[in-house]
Amino acid sequence: MTRLLVTDLDATIVFNRSVSPADREAMARWRAAGNLLAIDTGKSSFATRDVFEPLGIVFDYGVVFTGAVLIDSSYQVLSARHLPDGVARDVATRTIDLPGVTTYATTIETDYILADNNDEVSPILAVFEQMPLEEMDSHRFIGVPLRVTDDALRQSLQEEITQRWEGVLDCHRNQEFLDFVPAGATKGSGLRTLLDGPLAGREVEVWTIGDSWNDLDMHAVADHAVALPWSPPEVTAVCETTVGSMAELIDMIMEGDRA
Template structure:
């Protein structure tokens, strides 16, 4: 069994689109009897409308950096959990408060507050017709099970700085992944590698070959664990960790079909 695990932003979704070549590569891969899914930092609700728009059919989704594992139709199979008391404390941190937004991911809902100019959450919600639920800070302790807390900054350097700050202060409970201008905070021990391994166990897939591809720091766990690939637009530091560099996801799939 061959399972392709593709990052979304910057990998499958580049230059504000999924290219026809990449969409065709996914179709060929699945027609050959192989499995394909997206392994992303996004919520399922932020991912699914775009995949449908570009005609991408898949066999699973690992969302929120491994924090949520879904069937292709979005049915949750497993999710992690960040203690609400930790989230309530984290939002008081000065570095965290510089974020454009605070987005809290539950299995089927994205909760949002502290949104300011520069945030992309509401803009994408309108563009792709997914629902978000506005809350206030006092509502954090009443939220349902949350498996990812997402932040946004004006530049990648600040996202990296805040990630380091969160990991230094709260690293015994969570891990912060910088992803360009975003920071995704998940429960400690959660990663894209862990998400793929748990997916395989849940689905009962026996000893599959994993073909992972990504382009950012949060993709490194799955690139390194599965001797994976990257795309030609990735930074040199990511390319140095990858087995091969491809012009796109479609090219990687066609080469390994």
């Protein structure tokens, strides 16, 4: 049997754009023992690479853009879904002038920022290029992440935009962010694409670790779902256990092998 450990990034193993030495060592040890490691994140492949490569972190597969894109260990795209033309620009047009909202748009290659009305850079999405609204029509976008610092505004924007584009895009919440991606794209659907595609025909035991609401669909696919101490109650409720870190989880699984 193949064991696959699937991890969220931000606030699970990535904190302030870095990964602890203990977690890095544990993930390397996990792969060295013949197990598979996958990431499952709302981040783009660009943002993931920016964090991981300087730290020397290697994984086997990546579910990025909240399930819209599957990549291999070399960041090569195995499958991808885009928003229909014009949808990303419509969302950005509605948000670029709103106080407390930072509007991004992501392509396969690059993360772009359309407007920053928070006057600070979030460590979750910290590396990007500027793009004026009028240039959006010349690009194909995977998603539109919004950082919304006001709880009430975040809720209203989620309802307004998903109602306008019902059946076209979905919205996933992660901390202060709303990630608008193609309809049906979730961390769970991306994980199923991995299991039904590159890993098809193999008997796979799936472990997932993730802290937030957008991890619920990922956890639903797992044989063993694991939360973090700071996870919301809705996430903890669907997980079989809680651990303090990735390193703690890997130690727990591998010590169980020796028992």
